[in-house]
Amino acid sequence: MQRTSADTQAHQTEGWDVVITPERAWWDLDLREFWAYRDLLVLLVRRDITAQYKQTILGPLWHVVQPLLTSVMFAIIFGLMARMSLPGIPPLLFYMSGVVPWNLFSNVITRTSGTLTTNSGLMTKVYFPRIIPPMATSLSNLVGSSIQLACFFCIALYYHVSGSYPSSMNSSVLLLPVLILLELLAGSGIGLLVAAWTVRYRDLGFLIGFVVQLLMYMSPVIFPLSMAKPGTITHQLVTANPMTPVIEGFRASLLGTPMDWSTLWYPVLFSVAVMAFGLIVFQRTQRKFADII
Numbered sequence: 001m002q003r004t005s006a007d008t009q010a011h012q013t014e015g016w017d018v019v020i021t022p023e024r025a026w027w028d029l030d031l032r033e034f035w036a037y038r039d040l041l042v043l044l045v046r047r048d049i050t051a052q053y054k055q056t057i058l059g060p061l062w063h064v065v066q067p068l069l070t071s072v073m074f075a076i077i078f079g080l081m082a083r084m085s086l087p088g089i090p091p092l093l094f095y096m097s098g099v100v101p102w103n104l105f106s107n108v109i110t111r112t113s114g115t116l117t118t119n120s121g122l123m124t125k126v127y128f129p130r131i132i133p134p135m136a137t138s139l140s141n142l143v144g145s146s147i148q149l150a151c152f153f154c155i156a157l158y159y160h161v162s163g164s165y166p167s168s169m170n171s172s173v174l175l176l177p178v179l180i181l182l183e184l185l186a187g188s189g190i191g192l193l194v195a196a197w198t199v200r201y202r203d204l205g206f207l208i209g210f211v212v213q214l215l216m217y218m219s220p221v222i223f224p225l226s227m228a229k230p231g232t233i234t235h236q237l238v239t240a241n242p243m244t245p246v247i248e249g250f251r252a253s254l255l256g257t258p259m260d261w262s263t264l265w266y267p268v269l270f271s272v273a274v275m276a277f278g279l280i281v282f283q284r285t286q287r288k289f290a291d292i293i
Helices: 005-013 031-036 038-052 059-081 091-112 132-162 171-198 203-216 233-240 244-255 261-292
Strands: none
Touching: 031 038, 038 132, 059 091, 059 132, 091 132, 091 171, 091 203, 091 244, 132 171, 171 203, 171 244, 171 261, 244 261
């Protein structure tokens, strides 16, 4: 019996664990292949968490120390001296409720954007889905952000028990997973774009950190959105930042501050769009990663 081309291909690939086929369309995401390499994903997540602060005195405590020191500095400079925090709320809680979500967003971008170059030795030796390292970096940053969020709850509990500031959390705290997901999608999408382009243009790796740092001052991290008068350039710049409603949503969930939840349509649209575009660009360029690196 004469074999068809499909039968011949199936016979030739029988018994192989991985079959590298010709380039697929950009929309063809092989989720089964991604699931097959889930063990590698877990391994890289564990490596990123442990290796980040390896051979340091405080070790994983840096996940807490870094945002805590930043929040204390902001509380002293912008809260107590410049009076930019909301009245009636402890400056430390106010600034930590903005620093924690911003750290998640900025860390996902900056660390994801360099995953392909930092893992170049691994990529040129074995085959695996190239999306694994960026996703592992995003998930490892989620673990660090969860630790920081737990630290915030501990500090808030101290203020509540001591009577310094009564807890004002409400049912909106249930929206925290949605806000975190939006940050992960937006940060990962931008990180995938920069990671794909950084393979060829290494300058982006130096530029992205500077841009993200400047972007923080266009967000309500150091001041509430209510301080920016509508119609001013400051208000226009801050509201143009898609992370502004997310950070305001964090404060509304954690501190009970006023929040117009209808503004979340902007970060939802932005996060989905940038993640889709990032995946498209990443898919179109991933076949050339090993050759360029």
